[in-house]
Amino acid sequence: MAALNIEGYVIVSADGMLANAAHVMPDELKFEGDKQFFTAALDRADLIVHGRHSFEDQPNSPRRRRIVLTRTIASIAPDPSNPKSTLWNPAGASFQAACERAGVDHGILAIIGGPDVFEMFMDRYDTFWLSLAPLVRIPDGEGCFPGVPAQSPQEIMAAHGLKPGQARILDAANQVSVTPWRR
Secondary structure, three states: OOOEEEEEEEEEEOOOEEEOOOOOOOHHHOOHHHHHHHHHHHHHOOEEEEOOOOOOOOOOHHHOOEEEEOOOOOOEEEOOOOOOEEEEOOOOOOHHHHHHHHOOOOEEEEEOOOHHHHHHOOOOOOEEEEEEEOOOOOOOOEEOOOOOOOOOHHHHHHHOOOEEOOOEEEEOOOOEEEEEEEO
């Protein structure tokens, strides 16, 4: 799996939330600058990995090869709703086997959530792109990683050996930025 460059992508509120209590990304976390950054990154990716509540819902989404984590199957299966999608139960098959089924053995792998999916790759990320909307708070929301809000997303990534790079402003009016965290 050394030929895969593993990158994570998430936008979070000031309190580290990526969704509301219903597991839905609220409109308050949607910013055009972040959307453009995210879309361009996914267009470059060779494979998208996410859980059942995560999906980018963009014009190019149907063309993207993906792995969807699920417990509804025993190991690996084609997704009957999308020919470019592979269903994967981590309890029944290795990630390498899922990648082989998806037809990807090298290139950029984009992990787009949710919290349990992000955590599975925490010690494997080459880069984790953390977008932050510091003016947004989501009370009783869903943290981007298990352990949030007791710890901040930044503390969790640092504990896993990732170090922050230079932040880039994506939306000056709303102070939204993205920071690459690298191994």
